[in-house]
Amino acid sequence: MSSATRTYYVTTPIYYVNDSPHIGHAYTSLACDVLARFLRLDGYKVHFLTGTDEHGQKVEKAAAAAGRDPKLFTDEVSQRFRDLAVLMDYSNDDFIRTTEPRHITSCQHLWNAIKANGHIYLGKYAGWYSVRDEAFYAEDELRPGPNNQKIAPSGAPVEWVEEPSYFFDLSKWQDRLLKFYDENPDFIAPESRRNEVVSFVKNGLQDLSVSRTSFKWGVPVPNDPAHIMYVWLDALTNYITAAGYPETDSPMYRTFWPAALHMVGKDIVRFHAVYWPAFLMAAGVAPPRRVFAHGWWTNEGQKISKSLGNVIDPIQLVEKYGLDQVRYFLLREVPFGNDGDFSHTAMVRRSNADLANDYGNLVQRVLSMINRNCAAKVPANGALNDKDRAFIGQTDVVLRDMRTHVQRQEFHLALDRHAEVVAAANRYVDEQAPWTLKKTDPARMEAVLYTLAETIRRLAVLSQPFMPRASARILDQLTVPASTRDFAIAFGPAAALSPGTELPAPNPIFPRYVETAA
Numbered sequence: 001m002s003s004a005t006r007t008y009y010v011t012t013p014i015y016y017v018n019d020s021p022h023i024g025h026a027y028t029s030l031a032c033d034v035l036a037r038f039l040r041l042d043g044y045k046v047h048f049l050t051g052t053d054e055h056g057q058k059v060e061k062a063a064a065a066a067g068r069d070p071k072l073f074t075d076e077v078s079q080r081f082r083d084l085a086v087l088m089d090y091s092n093d094d095f096i097r098t099t100e101p102r103h104i105t106s107c108q109h110l111w112n113a114i115k116a117n118g119h120i121y122l123g124k125y126a127g128w129y130s131v132r133d134e135a136f137y138a139e140d141e142l143r144p145g146p147n148n149q150k151i152a153p154s155g156a157p158v159e160w161v162e163e164p165s166y167f168f169d170l171s172k173w174q175d176r177l178l179k180f181y182d183e184n185p186d187f188i189a190p191e192s193r194r195n196e197v198v199s200f201v202k203n204g205l206q207d208l209s210v211s212r213t214s215f216k217w218g219v220p221v222p223n224d225p226a227h228i229m230y231v232w233l234d235a236l237t238n239y240i241t242a243a244g245y246p247e248t249d250s251p252m253y254r255t256f257w258p259a260a261l262h263m264v265g266k267d268i269v270r271f272h273a274v275y276w277p278a279f280l281m282a283a284g285v286a287p288p289r290r291v292f293a294h295g296w297w298t299n300e301g302q303k304i305s306k307s308l309g310n311v312i313d314p315i316q317l318v319e320k321y322g323l324d325q326v327r328y329f330l331l332r333e334v335p336f337g338n339d340g341d342f343s344h345t346a347m348v349r350r351s352n353a354d355l356a357n358d359y360g361n362l363v364q365r366v367l368s369m370i371n372r373n374c375a376a377k378v379p380a381n382g383a384l385n386d387k388d389r390a391f392i393g394q395t396d397v398v399l400r401d402m403r404t405h406v407q408r409q410e411f412h413l414a415l416d417r418h419a420e421v422v423a424a425a426n427r428y429v430d431e432q433a434p435w436t437l438k439k440t441d442p443a444r445m446e447a448v449l450y451t452l453a454e455t456i457r458r459l460a461v462l463s464q465p466f467m468p469r470a471s472a473r474i475l476d477q478l479t480v481p482a483s484t485r486d487f488a489i490a491f492g493p494a495a496a497l498s499p500g501t502e503l504p505a506p507n508p509i510f511p512r513y514v515e516t517a518a
């Protein structure tokens, strides 16, 4: 396949606009952003989608509680998610809102396609519903809670609902779904989530209520507007809306659907890995290629919740520690897929140890030595020996390894590989001691500093997806043109630093975080 034909459509979940964004939302989108940036630099045509989930009872209730009209309320809260994308430097290509006309059209079209194929019928729903999860639950999934209430597995309260409803014939999809999982072993990751989904489906599926009649805030069912589409059917459809559905002949749709990856949190795997492929197959639309479910963050050991008052605000985090530091921490601290704990101590430790002391210090000491000892010019490389060349060359292998890790959503392992070279380069500085060579062997000093500067250039190219701003500053300090920062060019022979090029005075990249008295 030629590089021009490689495409990748990556999506975040669309966020409920009942409340302001918090670290959990920032995390899911960050992972997608790193993936999108990495693949663009690697020659892919990427489409990165995020957006907001604006219908349903949960949002309707939040608007009512705020004394606001739902449309105006969702306009305002949705904007906060757009602002977050700017703050976090997400490179999304589109931002979808489920209240947009393009999406209403798409939902109704999908509904009609499923119905025309005989998979939707009218009935009456009598059962448990959780507004917080926007999910239906069977009796045996619930446990007793306080005041004789029943509680969903997520801890959310449920209420009894009885109303006319359309149903999707999910019970008939068990075998087809199991066959689909079997034929597509990479469809759900990590493995633990895959096992969970397979056993859920093996236990048998019940038909799913896909419309509600007791409230209005949603997409009307075609030809029966007393019914509002179930908010998850509405929400999941965003992924094809943004790919141009129902224009299935459009270049956009043909290029990007089926999506390469839906990134989600572990709480919403069932919707994405069971309901969504069933809806799509029922409509005759190809299912996405992969769903990756990441873990959840706690705050200093506690579950994050509004009622506990311990919600972590990404804006405050970025103000306090710096954007690239936060981006790095979130993806480096915890193996992607596992749960993680946010703590001030861990954040400061990571930032100071890995960024200020290791990566930042490497850049600063090498560029300062070049500034002082090589007349602020890229050093000569005539005296490079095999060891120097091999040292630079190890980054070719690191690019390959990082590529594999990122493709598998192993962001922590990609960063590990990067950190290994940073550590090796710091050792190289100490071993080669270029400062002692200035008088004894200036040509050798230049070769050592050239080796290090060239390694730093490659490290900065590789860290761009994770820490775009800091990496750009390092590349600027090496006067690397913007046009030579993608992987194919940056790792090609023509991009190597050119001896004699004048360099600006170095500036520290990652400041040490120092505790200030309250």
Ligand code: MSP
Pocket (backbone or CB within 6 Å): 012, 013, 014, 015, 016, 023, 024, 025, 027, 028, 053, 235, 236, 237, 238, 263, 264, 265, 266, 267, 268, 295, 296, 297, 298, 304
């Ligand atoms: N609206 C639905 C998704 C519809 S997608 C078709 C929804 N929205 S949400 O706003 O509640 O959550 C969005 C994402 O944030 C989920 O992937 C969820 O897992 C993630 N997180 C919410 N809290 C989290 C943590 N404490 N930690 C990590 N991620 C968490 O679900």
